[in-house]
Amino acid sequence: MTNKTRRHTARFGARYGVSVKKRFEAVEEKQRKLHICPKCGFEKVQRVSTGIFICNKCNTKYAGGAFYPQTLSGSIIAKMVDQRAFTPELSAVIDANVQPIVRPVKNVELSDEEKIDSLMEEKPSKKKKKKTEEVEMENVENNAETPEEA
Incomplete structure (x- = not known):
């Protein structure tokens, strides 16, 4: 009698x-x-957690699908790139002279002194803003009443 193998389910x-x-x-x-x-091309990639895969040979860590390293749409796009099926659309974009949006990169690294300076700077509080708005509204109401009296 053969041994029964245990399945995942x-x-x-x-x-x-x-x-x-x-x-x-x-x-x-x-x-x-x-x-x-x-x-690296070796069959050494394992799933670490949801969408994260790591190669045990070259220690490359990359994101993929939830269960598989490459999703169906990702494989379709890879085939399109290999076949260069996107070139007509790309040439249309180039002909249209579309300028790419370039955003400046914020400097995330601050020194300790800069962090302290940024904390010490006074920021306008919401309470002061509300008081100034109330004063402005009173001025508008007072100005609106004076022409009616005359």
Whole structure:
């Protein structure tokens, strides 16, 4: 008599039905197997967590789909790039002289002195702003009453 192998869906016991467990088994087998690394080409990529994969050979860490390293739409786009099927659209964009939007990069690294200076700077409080708005509204009301009296 041969040994019975335990499957990934054995943890569900008699729950959820056969068809659901078969689909789940297929997804989980693909998810747990080793995948091919896009950088080094070896079959050493493992799933670390949702959408994060790491190659055990070259230690490349990259993001992919939730269960697989490459999603269906990502593979379609990769094929388009390989076949250069996007060139007509690209030439149309180049002909239209569309200027790319360039945003300046903010300097995130601040020295300790700059951090202290930024904390010491006075910022206008909301209370002062409300008081000035109330005073302006009173002035407007007072000015509106004076022409009616005359």
